[in-house]
Amino acid sequence: MNILFKKIIGIAYYFLRxxxxxxxxxxxLLIIAEDLQPGFFSFWFDIKGLTIGVIVSGVxxxxxxxxxxDKI
Amino acid sequence: xxxxxxxxxxxxxxxxxxxxxxxxxxxxxVTGKLFLVNDFCNESQVISxxxxxxxxxxxEKENDICSQRIFTEPVYFKVKxxxxxxxxxxxxxxxxxxxxxxxxxxxxxxxxxxxxxFDLQSTEDQIINHISKxxxxxxxxxxxxxxxDITDHSLEFIISVPGLTDGRHQIKIRRIEVELSRSTQDWKxxxxxxxxxxxxxxxx
Numbered sequence: 001m002n003i004l005f006k007k008i009i010g011i012a013y014y015f016l017r018x019x020x021x022x023x024x025x026x027x028x029l030l031i032i033a034e035d036l037q038p039g040f041f042s043f044w045f046d047i048k049g050l051t052i053g054v055i056v057s058g059v060x061x062x063x064x065x066x067x068x069x070d071k072i
Numbered sequence: 073x074x075x076x077x078x079x080x081x082x083x084x085x086x087x088x089x090x091x092x093x094x095x096x097x098x099x100x101x102v103t104g105k106l107f108l109v110n111d112f113c114n115e116s117q118v119i120s121x122x123x124x125x126x127x128x129x130x131x132e133k134e135n136d137i138c139s140q141r142i143f144t145e146p147v148y149f150k151v152k153x154x155x156x157x158x159x160x161x162x163x164x165x166x167x168x169x170x171x172x173x174x175x176x177x178x179x180x181x182x183x184x185x186x187x188x189x190f191d192l193q194s195t196e197d198q199i200i201n202h203i204s205k206x207x208x209x210x211x212x213x214x215x216x217x218x219x220x221d222i223t224d225h226s227l228e229f230i231i232s233v234p235g236l237t238d239g240r241h242q243i244k245i246r247r248i249e250v251e252l253s254r255s256t257q258d259w260k261x262x263x264x265x266x267x268x269x270x271x272x273x274x275x276x
Contacts, residue, residue, distance in 0.1 A: 018077065018081045018084065022088060026091070036273065037099070039152055041095055043117055044098050
């Protein structure tokens with residue numbers, strides 16, 4: 001059970017890592033676009049949700065990184 | 073599992089591209105019309121509440137109906153815009169036992185701090201565009217919008233209620249609707265706009 005749990009967490013790491021990288025890129029691009037064109041995203045939606053998504057996926061990826069399995 | 077991860081990553085990237093496409097579509101206002109509402113219940117990202125604070129009350133909520141009171145006139149509200157428009161139609165819905173006529177106006181860009189120029193709705197237009205129904209008053213107005221009306225990516229509107237301050241009276245604003253319009257976009261105009269935008273950014 002313990003091994004299976006570790007394996008699942010290990011696999012989840014890869015998903016969390018990719019989520020973190022892509023949402024992080026998305027976040028940075030939005031900040032750059034907002035700087036170039038004020039209101040680019042802030043007029044249409046609240047960035048709070050995306051920021052929380054980036055932070056949570058990053059933190060979880062960091063914690064699950066110790067369970068990485070060599071093969072996915 | 074490797075394939076699932078790949079598919080998941082591709083889906084995330086496609087989602088991100090769609091999201092940026094949606095934002096660009098919203099910012100370009102391809103259809104040429106943008107309709108915005110502030111009903112005071114949900115904080116609007118685009119239309120501000122009324123200000124200055126010493127002339128208006130806070131947002132009040134009664135039986136799921138939200139409003140903001142005006143004690144002293146004139147008061148203002150801002151509409152953030154992502155690009156230029158040629159016309160702005162505004163409609164203000166308010167409660168007033170005396171059925172007073174409000175006068176709407178559009179502030180011009182301030183060149184100096186004491187620059188208070190505005191386009192004010194004419195008295196005839198005020199009478200024509202006033203509707204009273206179901207104990208609610210509606211006042212609407214249409215303004216031509218140019219670069220001279222935009223301050224910090226916003227249009228600033230004025231609500232004047234002549235006689236409100238002297239009569240120690242107050243009105244409740246229930247809803248603000250703004251319809252902004254410009255010519256519709258096609259690929260030619262999008263590229264021309266993009267070129268102008270880049271030139272403007274380089275010259276800044």
